[in-house]
Amino acid sequence: MTAVTEQIGRWVAEFSRQEPAGPWIQRLRESAFQRFAEIGFPTTHDEEWRFTNVAAIARTTFRAGSPDKLLCTPGGVEELDPSDAEAHLGHDAAFDRNAFVALNTAFLNHQVSATVLRIPRGMVLEEPIEITYEVAEDVACDPQESAMLAVHPRTLILVGANAQCTIVETYKGTGTYFTNAVTEIVVGDGAVVDHYKIQQEDSRAYHIATMQVQIGRSANFSSHSISLGGALVRNDVNAVLSEGTEATLNGLYIANGTQHIDNHTVIDHAKPHGTSHELYKGILDDQAHAVFNGRIIVRKDAQKTDSKQTNKNLVLSDEAVIDTKPELQILADDVRCTHGATIGQLDAESLFYMQSRGIGKSDARNLLTYAFAQDVVDRVKVQSLRDSLERILFEKFHEHAH
Amino acid sequence: MSLLEIKDLHAKVGEREILRGIDLTINPGEVHAIMGPNGSGKSTLAQVLAGRELYVVTSGEVIYEGQDLLAMSPEDRARAGIFLAFQYPVEIPGVSNMYFLKAALNTVRKSRGIEELDAFDFLSLVKEKMKLMEMDQTLLNRPVNTGFSGGEKKRNEIFQMAVLEPRLAILDETDSGLDIDALRTVAGGVNALRDPERSMIVVTHYQRLLNYIVPDFVHVLSEGRIVKSGGKELALELEESGYSGFEDEEEAVGKV
Structure with missing residues (x-):
C-alpha cells in the first residue's frame, strides 16, 4: 500500500460513517472525497507547500466531529439552512487542487455544523456578526477515543449589493485537535465588508483554513487575519476582484516556541480599476517558523490596477525562521504594482x-x-x-x- | 562628597580607542562644559556615562554618588538620577510620547521610593513642563520623536529632563541644528532646572550655547583626553582661536 492510499484509508471509515446529507450536499461530499483521494495531502515538493510540512497531519488517524458554534447576528441577518444554499455553498472554494478544501467539503455540514448567512441588499449593520468555533476540552480529549479529533467548520456569507457589515470569525479550543476550516464570502456590487479572523487555537492544535472571497463591482472588502495560536497553521486567503473593487488584506502573526504559521494570499485582479493594499506583519521568537507568500495576479483585462503589498517581520531570536515571497503575475500593461518585504530585529x-x-x-x-x-x-x-x-x-x- | 568622579577612563568602539584617560570631578550644583573638535570623544564620554553598550570601557573607573557607575545597567543609572539628552533623539513609531514618559517617570519615582503618579497628576505635571519648553501639547499623543522637526526633538529631550528631574544631566550637543529662538528656549528650559543639588555636563562644539547656559568650568577634550580646563572665559578664548591650537598641541604630544 502506498503512503497516499494509507493516508486516504484513514479517512474512508470516517467519511462513510457520517450521517448522509440531502441529495446535492451528499453528491458534493462524494465528489470532494473522491478528489481528496486522488490528490492526497500535499508534500513539500508542491510549490504551494514548500515551506509547510503537513506530514504530521497526513500520518495521523482522525475522527470527525464538530466544534461548538457561537453565532451572534444583529437583527436583519438571515440564517439559511445549508441545504437551501446549493447555488453558492461549495461554489467558490474550489477543491480540485486543494486537499484540505476537498476534505472540508467531504465533511460539509457534518452534524449540521455549516453556517450560511445572508445580509439583504442595501442593509447596513452597525453591530458585527460574530461567529466563534470552539473545540471544547472534553470533546478534544475524550478518553473513549484514541483517534485525534478533526473538525471541518464551514461558513458561507452572502452579502447583498450595497449592504454593509462587519464579520468577526474566531477559532479557539483546548487540547490536541485539527481544525480544517473553509469560509466563502460573496460580496455583492457596491457592498462594504470588513472581515476579521482571530485564530487563537490551542498551542498543540493544527489549523488549516481557506477563505475564498468573491468581490463585486465597486465593492470594498477588508480582511484582517490575526494568527496567534496553533502548533501548525496555514491560512489561505484568496480574493477575486471585479471592476473598481477595493480590497485590503491585513495580517498579523505572532509565533513563539516551535509554532509554524504560514500565510498564503492570492489577490486576483480580474477586471480593470481595482485597488488592493496588503500589509502582513509577523513577530517571531524562539524556534518559530513563519511563511508569507503573497501572490498578486493582474489579468490581461485588469488595466489601471493599483496594488501594493508589504510584509514586515520582526525576529526576536537567532533560531526563528521566516520565508517570505512575493509572487507577481502581471499580464496587463497599464498597472501599478509595488511590493516589499523586510526582516529585522529590535x-x-x-x-x-x-x-x-x-x-x-x-x-x-x-x-x-x-x-x-x-x-x-x-x-x-x-x-x-x-x-x-x-x-x-x-x-x-x-x-x-x- | 563629589557627585561624579571619573578616573583615568579609557573606552573603545570596535578596535578604536576613543577615550584615552579622562579625569574629571563634578560636585553637586556645578555645570561643566566639555568642548572639543569633532572626533575628540565628547559624545563618546556622554554615551559611556549613560551606559551605551556599543562602547567598551577598557580601564579606569567612574564613581557616581559613591557607587561604581560602570557596573550599573543604563536603566539603573537613569533611576539613580542620570539623564542623557541625546544628540540624535531616537524615533520610536508606535509608542506614544505620553505613554513613554509616564512609564519612564513612574519607574524612576518607584525606584526613589516616591508614589507613582496617576493619570490626572501626570497630565498636569506634563502640561506645566510643556509650557516651560513652549511645546505644542499635541506632541504628547504623537509617537516618540516620530515626525518631529529637529528643534522639536531637542525641546522634547529637555522636556523629558524637566519631567524626570535628574541629579546629573548630560546634554550632548543639544544646541546642534537649533536656530537662535529655539536655542534660547532650550537654554531657558535648562537654566530653569539649575539647582544646587543638580549637576550638568554640557557637551558642545560651539561656544554659542554657553552664552545662554553659563558653565562653572570648561574643559577642552582632544583625542580622548582633557587637554585644558578653566573657567567660563576659556570658552571665549576658544571662540577666538578655534581648536587648532589644541590639535597641534595634541599632535606634538603624540610625536614625543
Missing part, C-alpha cells in the same frame, strides 16, 4: 533610548515589540475587538519576557 538605539529613561530592558523590548504590531491593531475598526487584541498582545509579550 532596534538597539531605540532600546538604549528607552533604558536611558529608566525603562527596564525587558519592558523596553515588550514595548517595542508591541509597537511593531500596533499599526495592524490600529486598523481594527471594532473597538471591543481592538481592546481585546491589545490585551491579548500585551499579555502575550509580557508572559513571554518573564
